[in-house]
Amino acid sequence: MQMSAVRTAVAEAASTVVLPVDAVLTCTGYTPDAVLEPHFFCGEYSVEFDRSMRRGMDTVELTCRVLVGLADDENAQRLLDALLSGAGSASLKGAIEAARGAPGQPALGGAADDLHVMRVQGYRWYEHQGAQYIGAELIIKIIGKGD
Template sequence: MDLELVTTRLAELLAGVDGILRADAFVPDSVSVPHAYVTELTLDYDQTYGGLDLLTAGCRVLVSRADDKAGQALLKKFMKRSGPTSVKYGIEGDPGVPQTLGGACHDLHVTRVQGHRAYQVGTDWFYGAEWTVRIVGEED
């Protein structure tokens, strides 16, 4: 799998979620909220006899802490299973249709979301949540 291409395409999908102002394929030094980005990657090689690899990627969304109630309410909208503000739906798309990230992988599935909690970026603190995305593909 081309990890740079996979993370770039994940960021493009995150940018399409209603309410997210900016999305990055990397962990940024500063954010403008609501901000999404791809976080830790775990690559498990040779998960099938055909040589398919399993990539687990984190996708984090940060919102403002200026108003704790409003920020956490916005996170809950992003945590929904479906709809225009759903990160899960924004990444997976329509149920039953494989999401291949434009051919960068065979398929993917958003398996969980956890949060909300405080995250620090630089010297600033934000409320955030993180989605786990399991991606199946083969070596380039």
């Protein structure tokens, strides 16, 4: 797998959510210098190489973050809760897993074999470039050929 292509495809999939407020989720496949909130981005990842013989498959755990502004504490948390839900038009899990492709087809437009949004963690206040946000992390398991 080429991680730049994987990260870009995950961000593109996340950008398809429909927010319950008059806003658009901005998304990047990399950790940005500054965010235009609400914002989703792909951060650090770990790779377990050679899950099958001769570079047949690698497994990646990709940590993504979603940050929401704090103009109104309660409404910011309601928006974050909608983004972190398991289903619905604002669900990041639903939007990202929709990019798995049809059965037997590659995921993320061919960038990976399959993926699964495993969990949400770290629901808390985040500081990014000196600004405060409410946010959380999504952990995505991705499998693909060992390029």
